[in-house]
Amino acid sequence: MSESTGPAGPPQSTHPIMGPDDVARALRRMAHEIVERHRGSNNLVVVGVQRGGAPLAAYLAAQLSDILEAPLEHVDLDVSFFRDDIGSAPLKDAAPTTLSRDLRGRVVILVDDVLFTGRTVRAALNALLSFGRPDAVDLAVLVDRGHRELPLRADYVGKNLPTSREERVRAGLDGVWIERAS
Amino acid sequence: MRTIRGGHLLTLEGVDRVQVVDVLDTAESFVEVHHRTIRKVPALTGRVVASLFFEESTRTRLSFETAAKRLSADVISLAVAASSVKKGESLRDTISTIEALGLDAVVLRHRSSGASEQVARFVPHVHVINAGDGQHQHPTQGLLDAFTVRQVLAERRGTTGRESGAELFDGLRVLIVGDVLHSRVARSDIAVYRALGANVRVVGPGTLVPRELTEWGVEVSYDLDESLEWAQVIGLLRLQSERGSGEFVPSLGEFATHYGLTSARLTTLDPRTLVMHPGPMNRGVEIDNAVADSAHSLVTRQVANGVPVRMAVLYLTVAGGDGR
Numbered sequence: 001m002s003e004s005t006g007p008a009g010p011p012q013s014t015h016p017i018m019g020p021d022d023v024a025r026a027l028r029r030m031a032h033e034i035v036e037r038h039r040g041s042n043n044l045v046v047v048g049v050q051r052g053g054a055p056l057a058a059y060l061a062a063q064l065s066d067i068l069e070a071p072l073e074h075v076d077l078d079v080s081f082f083r084d085d086i087g088s089a090p091l092k093d094a095a096p097t098t099l100s101r102d103l104r105g106r107v108v109i110l111v112d113d114v115l116f117t118g119r120t121v122r123a124a125l126n127a128l129l130s131f132g133r134p135d136a137v138d139l140a141v142l143v144d145r146g147h148r149e150l151p152l153r154a155d156y157v158g159k160n161l162p163t164s165r166e167e168r169v170r171a172g173l174d175g176v177w178i179e180r181a182s
Numbered sequence: 183m184r185t186i187r188g189g190h191l192l193t194l195e196g197v198d199r200v201q202v203v204d205v206l207d208t209a210e211s212f213v214e215v216h217h218r219t220i221r222k223v224p225a226l227t228g229r230v231v232a233s234l235f236f237e238e239s240t241r242t243r244l245s246f247e248t249a250a251k252r253l254s255a256d257v258i259s260l261a262v263a264a265s266s267v268k269k270g271e272s273l274r275d276t277i278s279t280i281e282a283l284g285l286d287a288v289v290l291r292h293r294s295s296g297a298s299e300q301v302a303r304f305v306p307h308v309h310v311i312n313a314g315d316g317q318h319q320h321p322t323q324g325l326l327d328a329f330t331v332r333q334v335l336a337e338r339r340g341t342t343g344r345e346s347g348a349e350l351f352d353g354l355r356v357l358i359v360g361d362v363l364h365s366r367v368a369r370s371d372i373a374v375y376r377a378l379g380a381n382v383r384v385v386g387p388g389t390l391v392p393r394e395l396t397e398w399g400v401e402v403s404y405d406l407d408e409s410l411e412w413a414q415v416i417g418l419l420r421l422q423s424e425r426g427s428g429e430f431v432p433s434l435g436e437f438a439t440h441y442g443l444t445s446a447r448l449t450t451l452d453p454r455t456l457v458m459h460p461g462p463m464n465r466g467v468e469i470d471n472a473v474a475d476s477a478h479s480l481v482t483r484q485v486a487n488g489v490p491v492r493m494a495v496l497y498l499t500v501a502g503g504d505g506r
Contacts, residue, residue, distance in 0.1 A: 080211070
């Protein structure tokens, strides 16, 4: 999230690290891993971190409901008001949060596009807790690019992608690219 | 005004559409926060907001203080009646005293027009939010009125305010009724509705709605009944006897007969017409009980929306800088 630029804008690098088919396959594999870990559980809710995680969460929820043969709820969560860089970086425009119910007793699959420093995930965890106390929270990311600044890890990873700090990673349903900082 | 991000909110005069929509969209996110199990966000943790009301107010002060607390800011509240202001301390000295405590923002209500501009000059690095200055401006009221109108019109269309941007205001016919001359709410409402693209008309007795008001870019009318037919949104104003508006009308009864939204006039309204009032209402003067409690009335929504809109203003001004 922190280093992805979202779905808009053409990628700068010429060839994608992953194409749309690779992304779809990775998300399907992650859906199977989620089902394996939470076999028999009927209290899953997929929460996409705005903005990059939202379309991935929608796709992942659709895959999960295919596998489970049951509808599965997916909602979006904006974490702007929980960030730790408020006042020290320009504000990000808040995106809609469609999560509105209490999460008590639910198992949350938190979905984001890129796991980098971990600060967005930290904000998301705090934001989630203002919806009550879920039974568990798992983290699913399309790309783990390393360089963590907080003790966090993902439970389901689409692709581990070694990067330098200066690079930018763009990840979405349309593919994954590394962009050199200009 | 320049963008309120990282700055002050002193007036809505000269505000543009993008700036207003920025506040309205942010406020919409704070409405979502209101529906959570825990209705508080850590956005302004460790920041200090001083609430200085040199003029009495119930809803605005409570609304601002609630907003600041929901953002996790610390609130210093000055009860003027018990403060050194009563001993003749000047505004400047009061502000410097409070500033020495380490402040991030001042929310100021004052009976003198221009007081908040003055405070912003005294303490330029503190974010100043005008909570009503004399007959000049009441920017957060204007913003919450626009927010409420957008919310209701968007709901009717089955969409959200954020998705609709400012589109629902294009050509919207907004009528402001009553004591426009003394009203800071009217000035802020006119500025915000015009910025959003609405057509604004004011109506009231000639003494309270002088012809020169056309300079504000509004139509002026003295015929309430014709104007009620024209209007899609009606913003009633309080007859402000404490600012001497009583001297401008022959009697409250006569004002009510000619310019009050009476229960008789209620029956002539289109069912979709929205009626707003910033409160406190003089029931039986500018608004009848039957109107205030009718389905047209957005008064309760206006009050409820005060908190998220003021959260947006505090958030954008205090945290909206680039981290200098």
